[in-house]
Amino acid sequence: MLVNSDGNPWTPDGFRSSWRKACAKAGIVGLTFHDLRGTAVTRLALAGATEAEIATITGHSLRDVRSILDAHYLRRDAELGESAIRKLEAKSGTGFAK
Template identity: 35%
Template sequence: MLGLAWSAVDLDARTVTITAGRVSVKGGTELGAPKSWRSARTLPISADLTDALRAFRTAQARERLVIGAGWPDTGLVAVNADGTPIRPETYSSMFRRLVADAGIPAIPLKGVRNTAATTLIGAGLSPVDAAAWLGHDPAMTLRVYAHAREEGPIAAADVLSRPS
């Protein structure tokens, strides 16, 4: 998310293309290639997210006008109100604060990804499709996220008992 550039967002096609990531390094942050070839991908986005990004881009343009020539032209979506890139640890802190304010169980930010994988697979999306969305190897997705559910063996017995 922190490496997403506006140039990789196509609001008309309703897609985002993952081309870079940002990580903390000594003395700042670094923009680099995604972790793997699977991580570099184009994803469809919902109409709600498209609308939210349009509104955010408009608000960001207003902030840029207020700052004027002092606005750093990073091209990034995730920036502070003054145009500077949001640091990864700041983003994690904001997430922890939002989780606490919402009164939901605390998980690390990386846990949202795990929750997404579990939710996708639990909703019936194939592990291969869930892996493609997450930018994972399907075998890793199965190994890490595809947990047997309590009702799973009953469903399996029902499927195997059906007449062909």
């Protein structure tokens, strides 16, 4: 997916070096590429992507995608909880949250 300025796939060392330079230029301290991947997992899930779609994009296994979402992100997202309640209400017609 990602290629360097010559159009070739990144080598691990080349990517690491360019990542560090980009972080320094942006003033980013204490984050890694894996943090970016974790954020991508979360944003994709919140956008409605399936776990399989997310794994395909990020290169994680399905197990890792589930683990990232469960351990760090989605359980803290109030919008997901509200969405689940709206779906329940729509299905049952009860209006619990009103």
